[in-house]
Amino acid sequence: MNSIEQLQEAEQALLEIFSGIDAQVKHNLQRVLTAFRNHRVGAHHFASVSGYGHDDLGRETLDQVFAQVMGAEAALVRVQIVSGTHAITCALYGVLRPGDEMLAVIGSPYDTLEEVIGLRGQGQGSLIDFGIKYRQLELNEEGKIDWQALQHGIQENTKLVLIQRSCGYLWRPSLSIQEIEKIIHIVKQQNPNTVCFVDNCYGEFIDIKEPTHVGADLMAGSLIKNPGGTLVTAGGYIAGRADLVEAAACRLTAPGIGSAGGATFDQNRLLFQGLFLAPQMVGEAMKGTYLTGYVFDKLGYPVNPPPLAPRGDVIQAIKLGSAKKLIAFCKAIQQSSPIGSYLDPIPDDMPGYESEVVMAGGTFIEGSTLELSADGPLREPYVVYCQGGTHWTHVAIALQAAIEAVGEA
Template sequence: MSSWDGNWASFAREAEMAARERLDETDRIAERNQWKVIKAFQKSRVSDFHFNSSTGYGYNDRGREVLDEVYADVFGAEAALVRPHFVSGTHTIGIALFGALRPGDEIVFVTGKPYDTLHKVLGKPGDGTGSLADWGVGFTFVPLLADGGIDWEGVKAAVTPRTKLFALQRSRGYDWRPSFTIDQIEAMVGKLRSLKEDAIIFADNCYGEFTEEREPTDVGVDLIAGSLIKNPGGGIAASGGYIAGRKELVELAAYRLTAPGIGGEVGAMLGTTRSIFQGLYLAPLLVGQAVKGSIFAASAFERLGFETHPRQNDPRTDLIQAIRFRSADHLITFVQAIQRAAAVDSHVVPEPWDMPGYENPVIMAAGTFIQGGSLELSADAPIREPYIAFMQGGLTYGHVKLAVRQVIEDMQRKNLL
């Protein structure tokens, strides 16, 4: 561990040297994922006329159809549904679940409680909101073990004749635990099939795309969902989400997005097709930049005596870097400094507030070109003990390094180091 003596160049060099092996590996993963995406474009013969806009019903929008083909190929899936009409990752996941499930079915959440914003989608029986519970879909959360592993005895006990879907969350969310690697997800799939072979296996893939060379659908997961303003949008897609997996499940999701009998056959793209294609093309590189930024942040804050998760040389399978602080002052200073380092809205001072969908006041730094764009550098934290900040994104590695420097300088000025 080292202390901050005001010499940024020396401090940053030391942090990078300590994490060099992991930084180099991230570059290799980004390169291989770039090749995979380009090959998918070539296979579908993507051309500039596919970028043309559509209006009204959007019948016979060949660009939209090829976009679905490319996403399916990249994610090792039978089919995909990629649309700007998905308003968030939560909306996209909700569409996938509502499409696959029917009244009387049950979900078993294998990886504990899902991310906070999904709780109201699950709902409570009779809540009158049209939640899954309101429609008669039950669910069980199986808490993770103390070491972050799956409680397989708990999962086995949770399975009933009504169990229709096993749900996995790849990312850590607001938990101090490891995210799940693709190798781990592959092992989960085998065990879940042995418990109930015909159950659907669904994975929330948010924050995980392109952080490894394979995706959950490459290893047997039936259905995945994610947001285009996170990893696969490449910092360019202005909105949207994707669902990929087994063809019949993607079709059911399309019926839920539009209407039965219509599904994915309509939906004007309104000039978004080019940016979604180009965002996907750039995504492997920019995800790699964000992951490198997280590795650097972990190395820097470990040198200042803070706990980080993952640590500087741990494997990475999502964008999120968690840092545990000693007080609310540390937490708030961290998030405000991330905002101060932004290219957009650097003059804005974030304050904790009761954000819709969250159970505690949240402070959020979001100086982004795309509102809520989580591939761009951002940070948020619920104001609750333990005081953990969650940093994600960074379209360039250099920007993340600048933000880390801003945090350190602000904390020193406030006598928090």
């Protein structure tokens, strides 16, 4: 069976799942439209102010719309947040103080957080540098949350629990909303004052609820991932309890300024329109993950999540088993991209990452992972992480090239 026939078989097998995704997109879009309507969003909200950014009506209204969509008391949506890691960092520094403990409940955090915490690097003002204690609960043998350890894991000084929704560079299932809700319930039973913080990167609009709908005190993510709808050129968001969001805002700007500052540089229209498009774009990306998982499972490669399993984010991992195949896969994705198709991905050091990374990212927005991209660290067992896709048909075209590049397992 050639690559075209393999993809056609996958498309037929996934028709029912694709239909279910379309229904979810409709539900989430209705949630977005309701928030736009409730806050009377109009063309006047697209205007921007300069300088300090005081009294930016569009920015203030977007914060309110975003909060409603996410089921949160408040939200901070800012182009000054340079990445998801930056948004998460603002939240952590906003909540934590010397002597507090942060507990990660899903094993090792994503590579780019290791230097923020202080597990790698030194002398740059990590959390550990500031006297904040760090502890993590390891995953069980199946790569899932150790519920037994969590039941007794919260201590008196555990100020914040870090819940990383996406798998990152770990071979584990991404968390479902139901699992996040269960984690929060267990934590709050032990210490109601412990802040439950969710790294929501790659997870927005994957479900009909967000972590803040099910009890998360605070969450953060990137606008060049899901909620930017592939239109937003830069930025991130923080949403949750109003006091915690403002504390994070004071770390982004300064105490006393908080959420009151930050010019939007004429980006308001894109920020609103990106949020409007986000449910549809995420739906297309989800279809792409199912297609990718199904095809490469048939080719004999271990895939995470499994082909027909519910999705927790817009990432599909494939264990390719060799550096040669990892590079070849990324090269095929790059050649099937609209931007920079003539470039060859080459493994290199990247800021914040422990290992060399090879990355295919022929995207209109640099680093956008709601547009189709693929990357992986050059280390055993050579796993490639496929992300995003503005329409599943583009994913199918790129997969045809990837199948031919790496062949069967």
